[in-house]
Amino acid sequence: MNVLARSWPSVAFRVITRRSCNCNAARFSTSSYIRKQEPIQVNGISYPRDDYTNVTPTILSKVARQLHLQPSHPIGILRSLIEAHFATFEAINTLSPIVTVHQNFDELGFAPDHPGRSLTDSYYLNRQHMLRTHTSAHEVEVFKKGTERWLLTADVYRRDEIDASHYPVFHQMEGAHVVPRSEALATFEASNAILEKKLSNANIVIMDDTKVGASNPYQDCHDPLLAEAATRNLKNSLNSLVLELFGGIANRAGAGEPLQVRWIEAFFPFTSPSYEVEVMFEGKWLELLGCGVVKQATMDRSSVPDKMGWAFGLGLERIAMVLFGIPDIRLFWSTDPRFTQQFKAGQITSFKPYSKNPPCYQDISFWLPESSSGFAQFHENDFCEIVRDVAGDLAEETALVDTFVHPKTGRKSLCYRINYRSMDRNVTTKEARDYTQQIEEAAKAKMGLEIR
Ligand code: PHE
Numbered sequence: 001m002n003v004l005a006r007s008w009p010s011v012a013f014r015v016i017t018r019r020s021c022n023c024n025a026a027r028f029s030t031s032s033y034i035r036k037q038e039p040i041q042v043n044g045i046s047y048p049r050d051d052y053t054n055v056t057p058t059i060l061s062k063v064a065r066q067l068h069l070q071p072s073h074p075i076g077i078l079r080s081l082i083e084a085h086f087a088t089f090e091a092i093n094t095l096s097p098i099v100t101v102h103q104n105f106d107e108l109g110f111a112p113d114h115p116g117r118s119l120t121d122s123y124y125l126n127r128q129h130m131l132r133t134h135t136s137a138h139e140v141e142v143f144k145k146g147t148e149r150w151l152l153t154a155d156v157y158r159r160d161e162i163d164a165s166h167y168p169v170f171h172q173m174e175g176a177h178v179v180p181r182s183e184a185l186a187t188f189e190a191s192n193a194i195l196e197k198k199l200s201n202a203n204i205v206i207m208d209d210t211k212v213g214a215s216n217p218y219q220d221c222h223d224p225l226l227a228e229a230a231t232r233n234l235k236n237s238l239n240s241l242v243l244e245l246f247g248g249i250a251n252r253a254g255a256g257e258p259l260q261v262r263w264i265e266a267f268f269p270f271t272s273p274s275y276e277v278e279v280m281f282e283g284k285w286l287e288l289l290g291c292g293v294v295k296q297a298t299m300d301r302s303s304v305p306d307k308m309g310w311a312f313g314l315g316l317e318r319i320a321m322v323l324f325g326i327p328d329i330r331l332f333w334s335t336d337p338r339f340t341q342q343f344k345a346g347q348i349t350s351f352k353p354y355s356k357n358p359p360c361y362q363d364i365s366f367w368l369p370e371s372s373s374g375f376a377q378f379h380e381n382d383f384c385e386i387v388r389d390v391a392g393d394l395a396e397e398t399a400l401v402d403t404f405v406h407p408k409t410g411r412k413s414l415c416y417r418i419n420y421r422s423m424d425r426n427v428t429t430k431e432a433r434d435y436t437q438q439i440e441e442a443a444k445a446k447m448g449l450e451i452r
Contacts, residue, residue, distance in 0.1 A: 040125055047125040055123045056389050062169045063097055068153045071345040074320040075171050079153045085244050092152040095138055097131050104137040109269035120379040123157050131157035135174035135313055143302035151175045159381045162398040164328045171316040178309030185226050188233040195236035204243050208263040216265045216273040221296045230293050234310035246279050270295050281322055289314035325350045330393045336424045360427045362436040365415040366449040375448030386442045391435045396421040
């Protein structure tokens with residue numbers, strides 16, 4: 001997979017993902033964790049292991065960090081800023097990252113074969129419990145409490161490749177506004193009047209060619225007038241958030257240049273119509289969030305069938321990287337005071353780089369296991385997981401640099417280049433070599449790779 005093709009952290013589940021759907025692959029890769037039979041302990045709760053267990057100690061060590069709760073960490077600062085913008089919304093910030101597979105997927109209408117469910121894409125404690133892959137996993141429980149306007153910020157977990165903009169843990173904020181149907185038209189139109197006035201006076205260009213129709217419909221159960229008002233309220237609310245967050249930056253860059261925002265039709269199994277929102281930043285469209293009108297099925301499951309409204313989920317790292325000028329996603333996890341002490345609660349300041357340690361490259365070449373070997377099909381995320389488990393945050397990037405098929409045997413070999421670099425210190429060649437050796441050992445044992 002071309003790791004250069006993507007340059008920003010994940011924000012949304014797409015219908016067709018760039019990953020292949022291989023739901024049963026890589027079950028083998030969990031075997032070494034299953035062998036250690038003790039249950040997994042998180043926040044004092046014990047989870048028995050089974051053939052689905054694929055969380056690693058490295059990943060579980062992130063659960064306690066709670067970056068979004070630190071008032072002077074960029075992620076915490078951004079959270080507070082958005083909470084201040086949606087001042088009447090209730091902030092929910094301390095829900096456990098461990099959810100049931102039912103909450104994360106089934107309850108929201110994800111198909112049984114959705115690629116996001118696969119062991120190569122998500123972290124499972126066991127067949128029932130997983131690390132949430134998105135904050136939408138909490139929609140039903142929050143709506144069930146009767147909360148009508150809320151923002152929920154949390155750490156979310158997805159297995160992924162390794163580079164400067166992808167990290168297996170990142171933060172999302174889910175926001176929602178629902179109202180009893182009998183009040184919905186009046187509520188949304190009153191809000192629309194205020195927001196539309198504000199937006200019409202702002203230096204913002206909103207590009208929106210989206211259409212409501214067969215592929216992205218209003219829901220049958222909604223009066224089209226009401227669905228239209230709710231959809232417009234969703235758009236006005238998010239345009240005004242984007243203006244708040246990025247308006248300053250657009251003006252700083254190009255002296256009076258308008259902020260450009262683009263709406264795109266999307267698909268999520270739990271909203272209709274659904275959209276993604278992008279903002280123009282340094283000449284490129286940057287995807288910020290996914291959103292839509294909440295499906296009636298969610299309202300029904302939450303025992304509030306008479307309510308309707310909208311929800312969105314945005315990726316905080318991606319926005320923070322732009323607003324604070326943070327060049328590498330791993331920096332958010334740094335405990336180096338040269339990073340942590342740069343930021344102050346309530347303020348957006350530009351990150352000042354404090355060191356440029358050189359990268360240290362190492363190549364690993366291996367033959368893929370033969371199909372008769374009993375090992376599952378090779379998946380890059382499994383290999384990256386091993387790299388991450390051995391080298392932690394020192395693994396800056398893992399890139400496929402060569403593929404070779406033996407002309408006689410037809411056997412395939414791959415060469416990956418691992419770039420080790422620390423944000424805080426020099427990585428020695430000896431240290432890098434040791435890591436590479438450990439990665440080779442683990443890849444042999446867990447994935448059946450034959451090192452060349
Ligand atoms: N949970 C979705 C994601 O992570 C984003 C989303 C949230 C979309 C709420 C619609 C409504 O991709």
